[in-house]
Amino acid sequence: MIGNDIIDLETAQRESNWKRKGFLDKIFTTQEQLLILNSDSPEIMVWNLWSRKEAAYKIYNRDTKINGYFPKKLICFYECANFGTVTINNILYYTQSTITKEYIKTIAVSKKEDLNRIITVNNDIKILKDQGIPYIIDPITKAEIPISISHHGRFIESVRIDEVIK
Numbered sequence: 225m226i227g228n229d230i231i232d233l234e235t236a237q238r239e240s241n242w243k244r245k246g247f248l249d250k251i252f253t254t255q256e257q258l259l260i261l262n263s264d265s266p267e268i269m270v271w272n273l274w275s276r277k278e279a280a281y282k283i284y285n286r287d288t289k290i291n292g293y294f295p296k297k298l299i300c301f302y303e304c305a306n307f308g309t310v311t312i313n314n315i316l317y318y319t320q321s322t323i324t325k326e327y328i329k330t331i332a333v334s335k336k337e338d339l340n341r342i343i344t345v346n347n348d349i350k351i352l353k354d355q356g357i358p359y360i361i362d363p364i365t366k367a368e369i370p371i372s373i374s375h376h377g378r379f380i381e382s383v384r385i386d387e388v389i390k
Contacts, residue, residue, distance in 0.1 A: 227282030232377025279332035280310035
């Protein structure tokens with residue numbers, strides 16, 4: 225399975241005050257807060273960790289059909305700026321983040337090897353939803369292919385896992 229998230233850093237800076245009282249406590253574990261506060265770039269760390277949680281949540285929601293707002297239950301284990309894992313209820317997801325001056329985007333997958341099989345989906349393709357969960361139809365096999373969509377500010381990106389093993 226796959227989940228993704230993208231954060232427009234310009235929009236986030238303009239619309240979200242992560243320094244306000246209680247913000248970090250509401251979203252991040254103590255360990256995650258230490259990562260943020262000890263970072264050379266705390267704002268980037270906030271959105272990097274948030275992006276990982278959001279991407280993992282999309283898989284969790286797809287698999288369990290559980291909706292809700294529980295960011296502290298999604299626990300980030302930070303390897304480096306680009307890689308890590310997120311757990312929730314003893315389920316492990318692997319994350320890969322890309323950080324630029326304009327955005328942070330993260331892809332989360334259930335199987336680590338799937339990080340090498342990510343395909344960006346053309347945003348013009350017809351996207352269907354089942355209970356709010358997006359998918360596309362393979363034009364040849366007519367199979368449903370899970371996709372993940374994220375948009376924030378100036379950016380939108382849809383991704384899926386390539387079914388062909390390389």
